[in-house]
Amino acid sequence: MPVRASRQDGTHPRPQLVREGWTDLCGxxxxAYDDAREGLDGRWAALADLADRGVFDRDVTVPFPPESEASGIGDNGPHPVLWYRRALRLADVADADAVRGHGHRVVLRFAAVDYRAQVWLDGTLLGSHEGGQTPFSFEVTDLLTAGDADEHVLVVRAEDDPRDVTQPRGKQDWLDEPHVIWYSRTSGIWQPVWCEVVPAVAVEHLAWTPDVAASAVHLGLTLREVPSRPVTVAVRLELEGTLLAEHRVRVHEQRTQTTVAVPALLNGQARQDLTWSPETPRLVDATVQVLADDGDGGERVVDEVGSYLGLRTAGVGGRAFLLNGLPYYVRSVLEQGYWPDSHLTAPDAGALRREVELIKGLGFNAVRVHQKVEDPRFLYWADRLGLLVWGETANAFAFSPEAVRRLTAEWLEVVHRDVSHPCIVTWVPMNESWGVHDVATDPAQHAYTVALAALTRAVDPSRPVVSNDGWEHTDSDLWTVHDYADTGAVLAQRYGSPEVRATLEDFWPAGRRVLLPGAVDRGQPVMLTEFGGVRYTPRPPEEVPVERTWGYSSAEDAEDFAARLEDLLSAVHASPVLAGFCYTQLTDTMQEANGLLDEQRQPKLPIERLRRIITGRQD
Incomplete structure (x- = not known):
């Protein structure tokens, strides 16, 4: 039976390309810490018994970063180089007879290692990867099946230099101790490691792009290798058991673009029964088969994967954000994706579902995951439960040719990984001029933000792009503003009249222009994408001293907190200009005490009261 990807349990590390057999290598x-950077010369990746030499002298629970308590270590460093080591047996990850007898491949996959990784098996270098938020893989078949040895040694070297500010790092602090809005680092392996057995000719990547107006879905298909003989790819799309489309295409190359007609979309009056939105998160199940000639005039299934997609469009027009072609008011919250005991790694797969449920329960219909590329399993729950997501990445803090190369390469991998998720409706490659602090005066930095936005549209023209969220826009599809005014009266003055658009070139807020000279007005909607940030700590001062916490303004008690929230959000709701908002922020995070919830996800006001304030409704 094909995998019904839209109803999986949320544990598969790659939820939009699912095979039944995979092995979790976490645990x-x-x-070993390598502060002196001697491991390469010392051949730590070799098969020598390094344990006897005291090199690998501690245990760590993967995928939790060693800085976190959940890892079993809790050492915040800084440690620029980490080495990981574990045994790996073929029998633990695959049917040896299937691998040896049927030409199957064993693929070792890393969901994310921060920041630069090198991987060895039995002392043989498999390869390397740069980019702390994106996946990579290696085929290990020959090494696992070679010889008679049944135990192999897997070694990973992770380099994450805390002082290198040309490295995309987001909210991870470059200082030894967290300060102001910067947090403890997340180094090394921080998302799942897993093994998968695949056929020689196997599906490696699927890119679904709905084209509702054309009553079709475009599919970008990538195989693991070029087929030695042409194969047929068969696609089946179903919605809640009802067949929507079947499609076959003959494939000669490793990468193929094809279009699947969806006749049910031709009836414009019935499209609302097929499309995806936060209110109706309908997911279309996809089964993709690779078929080869069987030599007798028939076909045999070489590979089969389960996937899913959502039929929806995202765009802008008429000064509004558009979802499925209609104006859609965005109620979003800033989410750091940080847990006190496990840092940027979720405590478990279930925590990602609970996070989405919590955000929706508060009355938000969208989330901006801030300066982090979130675990794909979070995106799965956003797809399934119905939550818009702004896809953002971690930024560097300095500008240089190397910083441009690093962020651009990683960003393209991010878009490639997440392009099929219907929940993602906006791309945000840059925030608040981080890494381009002089974008208003430096032509090179200006060109970089313009080029990055254009490059994003080149690889995915189906979503709006924000060139620099918050201010100093150069070529954005939305004009987004960060404004931490501490009263609703100030917000009402700034956003209470359509005349606000004429003032976006002024020096405000934060002393920066919202629009830089040359930014072209194409009817972009205006959104307030960071505001609020009210500090409130329900716990007694002796437990959480005020001087150790941080926020943009402060509340004295619960009622003062509620009053401040109502004051700010009422002004935003009343604005005739704003097409949406993003409140700062969902949870307290380390020294930041400006969440609607504390760091343990406990609400600072009753959920029902928060929901009424956030939605602006009294029902």
Missing amino acids: TWQL
């Missing part, structure tokens, strides 16, 4: 690994 206990050995760890």
Whole structure:
């Protein structure tokens, strides 16, 4: 039976390309710190018994970063180089007879390692990867099946230099101790490690792009290798068991673009029964088969994967954000994706579902995951439960040719990984001029933000792009503003009249222009994408001293907190200009005490009261 990807349990590391057989390699690994950077010369990746030499002298629980308590270590460093080591047996990850007898491949996959990784198996270098938020893989078949040895040694070297500010790092602090809005680092392996057995000719990547107006879905298909003989790819799309489309295409190359007609979309009056939105998060199940000639005039299934997609459009027009062609008011919250015991890694797969449910329960219909590329399993729950997501990445803090290369390469991998998720409706490659602090005066930095936005549209023209969220826009599809005014009266003055658009070139807020000279007005909607940030700590001062916490303004008690929230959000709701908002922020995070919830996800006011304030409704 094909996998019904839209109804999986949320544990598969790659939820939009699912095979039934995969092996989780998380758990206990050995760890070594390499502060002196001597491991490469010391051949730590070799098969020598390094444990006897005291190199791998501690255990770590993967995928939790060693800085976190959940890892079993809790050492915040800084440690620029980490080495991981564990045993790996073929019998633990695959049917040896299937691998040896049927030409199957064993693929070792890393969901994310921060920041630069090198991987060895039995002392043989498999390869390397740069980019702390994106996946990579290696085929290990020959090494696992070679010889008679049944135990192999897997070694990973992770380099994450805390002082290198040309490295995309987001909210991870470059100082030894977290300060102001910067947090403890997340280094090394921080998302799942897993093994998968695949056929020689196997599906490696699927890129679904709905084209509702054309009553079709475009599919970008990538195989693991070029087929030695042409194969047929068969696609089946179903919605709640009802067949929507079947499609076959003959494939000669590793990468193929094809279009699947969806006749049910031709009836414009019935499209609302097929499309995806936060209110109706309908997911279309997809089964993709690779078929080869069987030599007798028939076909045999070489590979089969389960996937899903959502039929929806995202865009802008008429000064509004458009979802499925209609104005859609965005009620979003800023989400750091940070947990006190596990840092940027979720405590478990279930926590990602609970996070989406919590955000929706508060009355938000969207989330901006801030300066982090979130775990794909979070995106799965946003797809399934119905939550818009702004896809953002971690930024560097300095500008240089190397910083441009690093962020651009990683960003393209981010878009490639997440392009099929219907929940993602906006791309945000840059925030608040981080890494382009002089974008208003430096032509090179200006060109960089313009080029990055254009490059994003080149690889995915189906979503709006924000060139620099918050201010100093150069070529954005939305004019987004960060404004931490501490009263609703100030917000009402700034956003209470359509005349606000004429003032976006002024020096406000934060002393920066919202629009830089040359930014072209194409009817972009205006959104307030960071505001609020009210500090409130329900716990007694002796437990959380005020001087150790941080926020943009402060509340004395619960009622003062509620009054401040109502004051700010009422002004935003009343604005005739704003097409949506993003409140700062969902949870307290380390020294930032400006969440609607504390760091343990406990609400600072009753959920029902928060929901009424956030939605502006009294029902």
